Amino acid sequence: MVLLFQIFVIAILIYYTVPLLLFKKKYIPFTLVSIATIIVVTLILTNIIPEAILGPESTIRPGPGARPGPGPRFENGPPLDSIRRPPSKFFINLLLIAIAYVIATLVEIFMLAQRKEEEIIINKNDALQTELKLLKSQINPHFLFNALNNIYALSAIDSGRTQKSISYLSDMLRYVLYECEQEIVPLYNEIDYIENYIKLFSLKSSKTYPITTLFSIENQDVQIVPMLLIPFLENALKHSNIEKITDTFIHIKLTASTNQIDFEIENSKPTTPVVTDAVGGIGIDNVKKRLAILYPERHKLEINETSQAFKVNLKLQLHD
Incomplete structure (x- = not known):
């Protein structure tokens, strides 16, 4: 499910936020839209999707024979469960979506820079060819003028x-x-x-x-x-x-x-x-x-x- 949502936010990035905002140098709207997209997608992935699939009361229940009671604890300290509390599911999903979004943004920027460099090289080559043709066109009439002058002088x-x-x-x-x-x-x-x-x-x-x-x-x-x-x-x-x-x-x-x-x-x-x-x-x-x-x-x-x-x-x- 996380992978599908990563693909979804990358598609938004490629087809909307990058070409319409980032490449047009609208950096503030791009940042705001990106943050809003990541947060909204993370909320949907964390809250709405699990309830839609498993139901609103879905919880993990202990197996048969399990006895409730306090977990292990350090000597004269709090229970071990309270110390090793894992990150929230929202934070994990937010991290995964954000990392995918940032990497995709960097790839798009790199590809844009590469395309710009290719365009610069092509334009430079075109400019050089145009200048060379102009220089050649300057050579030939000058030569022809001198040669005809020589023949004219010789004809007499x-x-x-x-x-x-x-x-x-x-x-x-x-x-x-x-x-x-x-x-x-x-x-x-x-x-x-x-x-x-x-x-x-x-x-x-x-x-x-x-x-x-x-x-x-x-x-x-x-x-x-x-x-x-x-x-x-x-x-x-x-x-x-x-x-x-x-x-x-x-x-x-x-x-x-x-x-x-x-x-x-x-x-x-x-x-x-x-x-x-x-x-x-x-x-x-x-x-x-x-x-x-x-x-x-x-x-x-x-x-x-x-x-x-x-x-x-x-x-x-x-x-x-």
């Missing part, structure tokens, strides 16, 4: 090389529009994109730009977040005054092992400020945000500036 010089540049641009757009939709891509695809970008840029002039590259990949299965390194190259091309060719340079070095990628790019610093277009300026900040989201505690970015050069070092730890 050499139509044959313009066709080559369009072919390079086609490969690059295929990478940006399709492969970059994936969370990670093979590192050699990112390297191909960098090389095509340099080729596209180099077609602007018949002279050879002082751009050097060194790529050393130990494992062809190494993967990286797409479009992560390009803004550094864009920044170097934009601020090195590389079109001057004389006394300018861009050095790119990338080494990769199974667990780490080291990227280094250094470009000359012109003696006079370079006049750049108003579009852009989001590249490096964009990369910093993406690194914080995609490689938290697993990247090291150093940007150093001297009187003669800018140098960027990026180290990525690919696995925890």
Whole structure:
């Protein structure tokens, strides 16, 4: 009978007091309703139920042959029965019902906290994905603007090389529009994109730009977040005054092992400020945000500036 009433008060707790009072932060009504529920159920269990089942005059009678008389007693003391008087039935039932109620309340609170934590994680992931999509949408138009500017400048010089540049641009757009939709891509695809970008840029002039590259990949299965390194190259091309060719340079070095990628790019610093277009300026900040989201505690970015050069070092730890 006690078990049935415990189930009853837990049902009240789950379907009424917790969702309608406790979870809505109505702590005083929740406390009052809980105390009233426990007391009322205990009274019913102690008084009404036994009388309904056994009758109002039900008592425990002594067996045949039992003789009334005083029970055992301590020497010169009260009867032993008066000392070992057990707790009342009401108190025992109250304790059992209250313990069940409190445990059920704690379980409900724990489950609520767990659900809240799951919701926070889901919302955080959704926010990160939204931010990453926004950052990607900032990268692609910036790249396209620069590439089209290069092709436009080349079209006035050499139509044959313009066709080559369009072919390079086609490969690059295929990478940006399709492969970059994936969370990670093979590192050699990112390297191909960098090389095509340099080729596209180099077609602007018949002279050879002082751009050097060194790529050393130990494992062809190494993967990286797409479009992560390009803004550094864009920044170097934009601020090195590389079109001057004389006394300018861009050095790119990338080494990769199974667990780490080291990227280094250094470009000359012109003696006079370079006049750049108003579009852009989001590249490096964009990369910093993406690194914080995609490689938290697993990247090291150093940007150093001297009187003669800018140098960027990026180290990525690919696995925890």
